[in-house]
Amino acid sequence: MKIATWNVNSVRSRQGHVARWLETHAPDLLLLQEIKCETKAFPAEAFTGLGYESIAVGQKAYNGVAVLSRIPVTVSHRELPGLALPATGEHQARYVEVRAADVSIGNLYLPNGNSGGADGYAAKLAWMDALIAHARTLLASETDFLLAGDYNVCPTDEDMAPGVLGADDALVRPETRERFRALQWLGLTDALRAVRPSGAAYTFWDYQAGCWPRDRGLRIDHAMLSPRIAERLLDAVPDRAARDEPQPSDHVPLVVTLR
Numbered sequence: 001m002k003i004a005t006w007n008v009n010s011v012r013s014r015q016g017h018v019a020r021w022l023e024t025h026a027p028d029l030l031l032l033q034e035i036k037c038e039t040k041a042f043p044a045e046a047f048t049g050l051g052y053e054s055i056a057v058g059q060k061a062y063n064g065v066a067v068l069s070r071i072p073v074t075v076s077h078r079e080l081p082g083l084a085l086p087a088t089g090e091h092q093a094r095y096v097e098v099r100a101a102d103v104s105i106g107n108l109y110l111p112n113g114n115s116g117g118a119d120g121y122a123a124k125l126a127w128m129d130a131l132i133a134h135a136r137t138l139l140a141s142e143t144d145f146l147l148a149g150d151y152n153v154c155p156t157d158e159d160m161a162p163g164v165l166g167a168d169d170a171l172v173r174p175e176t177r178e179r180f181r182a183l184q185w186l187g188l189t190d191a192l193r194a195v196r197p198s199g200a201a202y203t204f205w206d207y208q209a210g211c212w213p214r215d216r217g218l219r220i221d222h223a224m225l226s227p228r229i230a231e232r233l234l235d236a237v238p239d240r241a242a243r244d245e246p247q248p249s250d251h252v253p254l255v256v257t258l259r
Contacts, residue, residue: 069100159219190224
């Protein structure tokens with residue numbers, strides 16, 4: 001079973017990139033983040049001909065997540081359980097969870113946390129707390145699961161090129177890293193570090209300051225696996241080639257292969 005996660009930074013701008021990648025790599029599921037379109041505007045027809053059905057949770061111009069699947073799936077959640085949403089009913093489209101082949105697969109786009117001052121960072125931490133609580137619930141129910149997507153977290157200094165981020169950046173602040181470790185302490189496995197315990201393995205390079213040609217990247221896209229799914233792990237690797245295409249996303253797919 002092959003599951004990939006990719007922040008595409010606008011699916012309508014990069015539907016050709018996504019289609020080509022699907023044709024070349026043929027994952028069973030592709031989890032997309034930052035689709036930047038309303039649900040009804042998601043270009044599902046661009047992928048139907050390739051054998052993929054689409055489930056999108058979008059909003060106008062910002063955020064948004066989607067699942068492309070060539071195997072049967074059912075939707076479990078269209079928002080992160082336990083996360084308080086505004087009374088207006090408006091919310092940021094950042095989570096969708098499906099069930100496929102007896103596995104629950106959560107696709108997440110965690111807030112960056114660098115905008116909005118103290119309130120913006122508090123919202124990031126609240127989101128992470130809700131994710132931890134949901135993971136705990138899934139574990140308690142003995143559900144096999146994977147939580148993958150753009151976490152906007154560099155778990156350790158090894159997960160970023162030297163000097164790319166300051167110590168006060170929301171992606172590396174102690175409270176952020178503590179919550180990522182809390183997922184690990186629950187018993188979840190960081191898929192990439194399970195197969196590549198050390199060394200640079202970036203998934204994001206900013207468009208500015210020559211970050212891509214200078215390989216000044218970040219590892220902020222992750223797949224966290226529940227214990228029985230971790231036992232099935234064969235490989236987890238970022239597809240760096242996607243960043244070298246014309247007009248690419250600033251992220252690349254992280255591809256997880258399970259037996």
